[in-house]
Amino acid sequence: MLDKNSHIPIYIQIEEIIKQRIFLEEYKIGENIPSERELSIQFDVSRMTVRQSITNLVNSGLLYREKGRGTYVANPKLEQPLKGLTSFTEDMRARGMEPSSKVLRFEKIVPPVDVAGDLMLEPGEEVFFVVRIRNADAKPMAIERTYIPVKIYPELDEKKIIGSLYALIEAKSHQKIGNAIQQMEAAIVSKEDSKFLQINHAAPVLIIKRTSYLSDGVPFELVRSTYRADRYKFISEIKR
Ligand code: 16G
Structure with a gap:
């Protein structure tokens, strides 16, 4: 009272x-x-x-x-630990949610120089550029814009990428995914992404840029993931 x-x-x-x-x-x-x-x-x-x-x-x-x-x-936010190097598919399944994707773009391009640098590519080397909406229980959670060097998985196509990229990469390369470097920042959603994420056009989002490496140290993806800030919070354990 x-x-x-x-x-x-x-x-x-x-x-x-x-x-x-x-x-x-x-x-x-x-x-x-x-x-x-x-x-x-x-x-x-x-x-x-x-x-x-x-x-x-x-x-x-x-x-x-x-x-x-x-x-x-509101639905309580999903708590995403900033710990293991997991995939979206694994994260959603671990919560008992059904992951799905919608591929908005799939093309083979020569990437911008900064992307080529992060992926340690030779000048002119091609990548697949993929834009996917990632859903949990059919609701949009994030948009991922991913660059994958063609040499890592030349047979990759629009149908295969609907499932788990990490499962495909590990099966194809016969090695485990090793580690990744991540950066996180806050932003206001772009007009385009607000439609895909079904949020207001001035809504906040969390952007994570991840460069991931196979266990032999070769980079296999550079991703910019835009997460709905009303659906996600990231948790990390810190020790002293
Ligand atoms: C996660 C990763 C993303 C990766 C994707 C693979 C972050 C910030 N991003 O969303 O880098 O490409 O998982 O998921 O965690 P998939 O194996 O289900 O395609």
């Missing part, structure tokens, strides 16, 4: 009560929560105060607003 004499601001108390209701499943995932007007009557506070609490919960990803329809309880 609200304590109007408390030193804790009212909007923060309301946030806590709403969180509690979500935790107790009084407000269920994917369902509408009461309107600002109803909540302001319930708590006997102004709509402005309720709006502030809801905005904070929307910003933290617990709730989301649908224009003209109200405020809903």
